[in-house]
Amino acid sequence: MSIFNEARFLIKTNIRDYGMYIALFVIMLTFSVMTDGLFMSSRNISNLLDSAGYIAVLAVGMTLIIVIRHIDLSVGFVAGFLGAVAAIFLTQMGLSVWIVIPIVLVFGIIIGLFNGFLVAKIGIPSFVATLAGMLIFRGALLNVTESTGTIIVNDDLFNALGNGFIPSLVEVNGLHLLSVLVGFVGIALYIYSELSTRRNKVKYGFDVISLPIFILKLVFVSFIIGYITWVLAGYNGFSWTVVIMLLVVVIYHFLSTKTVLGRNIYAVGSNPEAAHLSGINVTKITMIVFGSMGMLAALSGILFTARLQSATTTAGTLFELDAIAAAYVGGVSSAGGVGKVTGAIIGAIVMASLSSGMNLLGVGISYQYMIRGGVLAAAVIFDVMTRKQRG
């Protein structure tokens, strides 16, 4: 098989996975051209990623929820409520950031487990159970912010989560050195993991893609990581939000693809009855997935509060729908059992890019909603079409 044919074959069989990367690339390229490069400027990309952060972490959890054929509508106001709780702990009770964050995350897990309990043990449809949660936490948010209104957070350490950047050791020609280092380490880790995967496969005597294609892939991905690093290093470097986002992706990607737990989650989504008969505890898996969603909702609330440096009475409004949209754009399937964590992040970045790009172009908010809706519909159409082709 010639290299060209092999490449064509790889693209054809993986079009579903590559689709959104291509979509993201096209969107970015289009906006870059239309804004004379302003879109790809360091400052804009940095802002864009920061604004995607609190939706992206929600989208990761939501993807797993949708994979097991459920939905969680409560996450928006859970995030809003827990963000306000964090603000109250920090300001009115004067607790340290190091205590507040774990407590709020645990609160999130408890709320998530409660949703999971309603869905898995009591058997309430998740749409209804979490709709109730949405109303309850909307009320709870209003309740805790009622007397004070917006709560301003003055804790610099906390606010850095939403606005701050990792410290730069030395600036060289205006480039952020630590960020550059992080980028290099990222590339090194990527190449190392790809090489060891390949070595392992060869050890087992399995087929691997041909060497030229493999090298091409390494160079291409390394270039992308390098380019993003370079762009970010040109402004303030990696923000804490981006670092947290990356951590969430890496951890959840590992969990979902490389562990027994992850495999069980996809099994439950693919066929719950077969999963039960295969000795998988469907109730437990459902609880775990909702628990993780709750935790990520708490994290989202923390990021959002930190970004605004305050907790507002309307925080979290429509986050759940943005997260669901990002998850679908990222390739999750409502039929269950299909959807990747990495896809969710790309989906969130696609949606954030659209907002950012259209803001730069001065597109009115009315058209922005329409266009984002169109992109969501297009993503699902693409999903259905590629599935038809395969099935």
Added chain:
Amino acid sequence: MSDYILEMNGISKEFTGIKALDDVNFKVERGEIHCLIGENGAGKSTLMKVLSGVYPYGTYEGDIVFEGEVQRFNEINDSVKAGIAIIYQELALFPDLTVYENIFAGNEIRKGPFVDWNETIVQSAKMLKKVKLNVDPETLIKDLGVGKQQLVEIAKTLSKDVKLLILDEPTAALNENDSENLLELLKELRSQGITCIMISHKLKEVISIADKATILRDGKTIVTLDAHKGEISESVIIKNMVGREIADIYPKRLDHEFGGTVLELNDWSAYDTQLGRHVVKKANIQVKQGEIIGIAGLMGSGRTELALSMFGNPKKYKVEGDMQVNGQKVQFKHTSDAIKAGIAYVTEDRKGNGLFLINDIKNNITAAHLKGISQSGVLNLNEEVKVGSEYRQSMQIKTSSLELAVGKLSGGNQQKVSLGKWLFTGPKILILDEPTRGIDVGAKFEIYTIMNELIKQGMSIIMISSELNEIIGMSDRIYVMAEGAITGELSRENTTQEAIMELATQ
């Protein structure tokens, strides 16, 4: 010169490099019942999908001539308009609607812009009479048995002025009585001039009903046999299907000693919490190591329920009585406990609750025993491929790749994946629920051979089956069930189909 209603000439169809159909010729005369026979994966379903327009014109080579005209179906509706109707194994009825609503669903009788329900009910009654189904048209579908549902489905097609009726394994889910009724009905329709193509794995049916039988093998037409020339017989069909003669459908087994008792049920009862009644009543069973135990009984006699109640489903089945594995009393809180105790249950409904159809073959094989390919919760994906290829080889799963979604495999290969999945858990007691349902003679033989291999290794097998031949051919001992109770125990040597049926209908 014969009067052909359908001629399919030189049909070829390829799926990414694999030839599913290779220059197939298939001719059906007006007013005959023509059976289409072949092993799983022989191309029967693909051929029918080409005919019905599921695979549109242009995606295959060759000509379809229907009623003397070359047809170019772009979608299913085109073939329906031409008068071709297919009834699939999985029925396409709406369970919560009435019989008459179902019969005219999508084909409503109108009066102006409104549906004329009175006329619909009158017409439905006529259609029901045609298929000899004596039910009130206002009955809900879900209140009918599978056999009657099948008749409703046929009534539905008849309402559309059908010229060629295609039935895909119509009796697979029916009991003997319903099957016979259905076959009678087909003969009746033949006398009314309706041409019928029937795909079937049950050779007895083919022999009793077919005017002609065409046999496909590996995507090619092997032969068309004519019953009126006395060409159709079981041995001829099997020979042409598998390309070899099978002297005995059941592989020879060397006698071997049984070990001690591995499983024992004493006064075992199961109460179905959803149905609100006992589905298993005071069953007493012993299974020895190395034994194949057959469990016979009619549908609804509680065979599957017995198996599931032993397999750790405390929520669905409240169990009473005593279950012992290797002499120790066990109580399973979850299916995982049963698996840990060395029990495996291969379901009768592999698509419904056995396999993960969208996942690939290796994922399915490891799904019930991820411990076998992981360390402290982290999977070794290479080990998984290795395990997958081992089972692909030992089970002879025919596939182009381990990464193929299981839903794309043929029935026999799916069953092998399902079996492989459970063997990977390393069971001591293997419960097989209808292990050969809907699979062809060749694959059946392979599964029987695997079963014999397994008991030689010291495993014990409990086989639930509706096929009496299979029960008698494979079992060392047979328990017969009726209405949730065990009505008798028979040994292999001195049993007959009649003896089993007598106990099953008690």
